[in-house]
Amino acid sequence: MAGQGEPSALVGMDPYAAAVAFVKGDLQVLGDIYSAIRFFTAEGRWNVRGWLRGATAWLIRSIVYAIRGDRRATAHDIQFHYDLSNEFYGLFLDSRMQYSAAYFVTPDCSLEEAQAAKLHRICSRLHLHAGDRLLDIGCGWGGLLSFAGEYFGAGGLGCTLSRRQLEFATARFRDLGLDDRISVCQTDYRDLTGAFDRVSSIGMFEHVGHSRLRGYFRKVYSLLVPGGLFLNRGVVRPQTVHDGPETLFLQTRVFPGGELIHPSDVVREAEEAGFALVSAESETLDYARTCREWVRGLQKDKAACEREVGPCQFRTWLLYLAGSALSFEAGRTGAMEFVFRKPR
Numbered sequence: 001m002a003g004q005g006e007p008s009a010l011v012g013m014d015p016y017a018a019a020v021a022f023v024k025g026d027l028q029v030l031g032d033i034y035s036a037i038r039f040f041t042a043e044g045r046w047n048v049r050g051w052l053r054g055a056t057a058w059l060i061r062s063i064v065y066a067i068r069g070d071r072r073a074t075a076h077d078i079q080f081h082y083d084l085s086n087e088f089y090g091l092f093l094d095s096r097m098q099y100s101a102a103y104f105v106t107p108d109c110s111l112e113e114a115q116a117a118k119l120h121r122i123c124s125r126l127h128l129h130a131g132d133r134l135l136d137i138g139c140g141w142g143g144l145l146s147f148a149g150e151y152f153g154a155g156g157l158g159c160t161l162s163r164r165q166l167e168f169a170t171a172r173f174r175d176l177g178l179d180d181r182i183s184v185c186q187t188d189y190r191d192l193t194g195a196f197d198r199v200s201s202i203g204m205f206e207h208v209g210h211s212r213l214r215g216y217f218r219k220v221y222s223l224l225v226p227g228g229l230f231l232n233r234g235v236v237r238p239q240t241v242h243d244g245p246e247t248l249f250l251q252t253r254v255f256p257g258g259e260l261i262h263p264s265d266v267v268r269e270a271e272e273a274g275f276a277l278v279s280a281e282s283e284t285l286d287y288a289r290t291c292r293e294w295v296r297g298l299q300k301d302k303a304a305c306e307r308e309v310g311p312c313q314f315r316t317w318l319l320y321l322a323g324s325a326l327s328f329e330a331g332r333t334g335a336m337e338f339v340f341r342k343p344r
Helices: 015-024 033-040 048-068 070-082 086-092 111-125 143-152 163-175 210-223 245-253 263-272 284-300 302-309 311-330
Strands: 133-137 155-160 182-186 196-202 224-236 276-282 334-341
Touching (some): 015 033, 086 163, 086 302, 111 143, 111 284, 143 155, 155 196, 163 182, 210 224, 210 263, 224 263, 284 334, 302 311
Parallel strands (some): 133 155, 155 182
């Protein structure tokens, strides 16, 4: 590590200050990014300022939604993160632009193979059949819907609040000849209507937040036919982990408005909405490895990434993904897949 003139300047630096300095280019990591993150997030470095930054993250999340309004704030937050650049995301994601945990079937499985295995697994767990109508909430760049259409014969609808994702997914469906039965709309999921045989939500409910979780499950329940399955997959937080300096960094520079939910709250709110739990499985270690693969992709194409989004944004994503990998590995963050059924 190098920066701030003298090594002694690093001694009193808390994790948030170090992260901001790294993003600005005032602090350079000359060696392993993971070792640097471990140094700055060591428990002994968490002082009063660290806990205050955690409280600040909570206040920012609460005040912004109160001032801007729920839907407007949500749309802004999604666009802040996902409308960055399709070309940038394409530099470190797989060819289907999957931005969630892959499924590494074997130790030497590539990211491309692991993401394809993940999509096949999701479709199988939803028991998708030809002619089924699938709703993918927060569909991203349309990878799951196109896979379900190509290999399982399903039709359906995806929704996103990102204009760039909408454009990409629409073009992909058209190029694959699936646009006669699969479409995407730029719509808040709360405004959707219709009836679907299956519903999926992959890496989206992190944006919902605890206060809106019950409404989220009730809305999905209303869109699903009796006997239908709902697969909900995303990042969660253990009960013993609370907001800290890294939360403020993510809130202000990566995922504004995001909030991680405890797994027990997910199950409780889903059951309160009327769902029956079918299965729950951890994807934590697969997500850790996925993040490491993404970091490798960023580092490999550093120059191209910086041309797309600039050096500061590149360093932000490098730090966020490397830190996420370590957080998953340390058990401070988890990833879960829940399958629910709407009773007949």
